[in-house]
Amino acid sequence: MTTALPPHTTEELRALLAPPGNALLHELRHGLGGPYHLLFPQRFDANAAAFRQAFAEAGVDGRVYYAKKANKAAVFAERAAVGGLGVDVASHGELREALAAGVRGTDLIVTGPAKDDDLLRVAVLHGALVAVDALDELDRVLALAGRLGRAAKTLLRRLPPGQPHSRFGLDDGEMELALRRCRTEQVVMAGFSFHLNGYDICERADLAAELIRLCTRARALGLRADQVSVGGGFAVDYVDAQDWRRFHESTRPEHFHQRKAFSGYYPYHSPIAGADALAALLSTNPAGEKSSLADLVRAAGVTLLVEPGRALLDQAGCTVMRVQGVKERDAYDILTVDGSSLSLSEQWFGSEFLPDPVLVPADRADRADAGPYPACVGAATCLESDMLTWRKLPFPVRPAIGDLLVYHNTAGYQMDSNESPFHELPLPPKVVIEPSAHDSASPRPRWRLDRHP
Numbered sequence: 544m545t546t547a548l549p550p551h552t553t554e555e556l557r558a559l560l561a562p563p564g565n566a567l568l569h570e571l572r573h574g575l576g577g578p579y580h581l582l583f584p585q586r587f588d589a590n591a592a593a594f595r596q597a598f599a600e601a602g603v604d605g606r607v608y609y610a611k612k613a614n615k616a617a618v619f620a621e622r623a624a625v626g627g628l629g630v631d632v633a634s635h636g637e638l639r640e641a642l643a644a645g646v647r648g649t650d651l652i653v654t655g656p657a658k659d660d661d662l663l664r665v666a667v668l669h670g671a672l673v674a675v676d677a678l679d680e681l682d683r684v685l686a687l688a689g690r691l692g693r694a695a696k697t698l699l700r701r702l703p704p705g706q707p708h709s710r711f712g713l714d715d716g717e718m719e720l721a722l723r724r725c726r727t728e729q730v731v732m733a734g735f736s737f738h739l740n741g742y743d744i745c746e747r748a749d750l751a752a753e754l755i756r757l758c759t760r761a762r763a764l765g766l767r768a769d770q771v772s773v774g775g776g777f778a779v780d781y782v783d784a785q786d787w788r789r790f791h792e793s794t795r796p797e798h799f800h801q802r803k804a805f806s807g808y809y810p811y812h813s814p815i816a817g818a819d820a821l822a823a824l825l826s827t828n829p830a831g832e833k834s835s836l837a838d839l840v841r842a843a844g845v846t847l848l849v850e851p852g853r854a855l856l857d858q859a860g861c862t863v864m865r866v867q868g869v870k871e872r873d874a875y876d877i878l879t880v881d882g883s884s885l886s887l888s889e890q891w892f893g894s895e896f897l898p899d900p901v902l903v904p905a906d907r908a909d910r911a912d913a914g915p916y917p918a919c920v921g922a923a924t925c926l927e928s929d930m931l932t933w934r935k936l937p938f939p940v941r942p943a944i945g946d947l948l949v950y951h952n953t954a955g956y957q958m959d960s961n962e963s964p965f966h967e968l969p970l971p972p973k974v975v976i977e978p979s980a981h982d983s984a985s986p987r988p989r990w991r992l993d994r995h996p
């Protein structure tokens with residue numbers, strides 16, 4: 544039998560999944576007429592506060608930039624603006640959205656490869672920090688700044704020595720050339736940046752220390768070099784350690800519809816996640832150093848920038864689908880829901896979003912619960928491969944038409960990075976959930992639509 548992988552959850556979400564709170568979920572499904580996402584902006588605020596707290600406790604001058612690509616909702620950019628966070632943008636659209644939400648241009652960092660001239664021009668005019676990814680891009684930045692008569696504020700992005708085949712960043716030779724080209728009035732060379740795949744804390748500490756040493760070298764060349772961005776990549780903990788271990792120990796091919804096999808899974812359990820990962824990073828002694836990264840940062844008079852996307856969105860959203868059909872097969876059911884796997888972007892990586900969706904029954908009557916009832920979850924499309932969950936989930940009660948399935952913790956990349964109106968299915972709207980007003984007697988939260996679908 545398939546192992547359960549219950550998702551970590553929150554008080555406000557639990558209150559919506561059980562009576563009487565679940566009436567709101569069914570009402571929203573009725574009103575919106577299809578699948579939808581819930582957003583919890585107060586979680587975003589709390590995650591951001593925890594990151595700032597980690598900097599404060601380590602006595603480090605730090606700045607948090609929300610990596611906007613992790614979710615398209617307006618509300619998170621709005622919370623970033625109100626909270627005085629920076630935002631990491633990597634396209635015209637993201638830049639416009641951040642500015643429209645009220646984030647100041649000087650609080651933006653523009654990342655991404657080979658940014659086009661218009662994006663660079665707007666970035667320079669706004670005094671945004673530009674993370675330069677290549678020498679030809681640097682040349683264009685210098686030329687633009689010259690024409691505009693304004694210095695461009697730049698970071699030089701480092702190719703990670705541990706990921707030498709990454710397509711991002713400048714290698715040793717390119718970095719040397721870039722430093723020399725930055726000795727001009729057209730640029731304020733603010734420092735260096737990197738962004739690593741994976742969640743290794745030591746690798747980040749080592750590279751951050753290297754960039755701090757690079758700051759010293761750059762200053763010797765007369766450059767400002769007082770900021771280091773360590774990018775994003777702060778893990779999120781989706782499921783318990785024990786459940787995660789059991790899943791790996793007990794999973795068999797027959798636990799998946801069509802015996803579907805995946806080459807790997809995202810690490811849904813992470814012992815050190817979010818702001819704790821930042822605290823751990825700051826207290827790590829980088830290779831070859833006798834003091835912690837925090838001490839090195841302080842001693843060098845450097846400001847440390849972080850660009851978390853996923854971690855700021857931990858528990859800040861979930862995805863709700865309605866069961867439209869239940870097909871009984873010999874040993875398990877095939878559920879069909881009203882949305883598609885494009886609302887769970889893990890499919891993009893040839894893998895599956897593993898935390899179990901939670902079933903919210905349509906009725907209050909007790910169903911026979913001699914479960915578990917194994918079932919996989921298919922999409923409302925005509926593709927054999929369009930499955931939200933290939934794994935035969937062990938449902939505690941038998942799913943029925945009209946029940947809701949709630950996929951937890953989908954705000955970070957899952958809910959919208961891959962969405963598409965395939966089959967003319969509407970894009971799931973985003974519903975912002977906030978606590979009821981203080982003067983209200985009702986414990987029921989308030990909702991509104993995000994400005995974006």
Ligand SMILES: *Cc1c(COP(=O)(O)O)cnc(C)c1O
Pocket residue numbers: 610612613631654655737738774775776777850851852853854
């Ligand atoms: C995607 C990205 C991030 C955010 O990464 P997370 O894993 O979501 O924290 C930060 N910086 C850069 C340059 C990125 O490309």
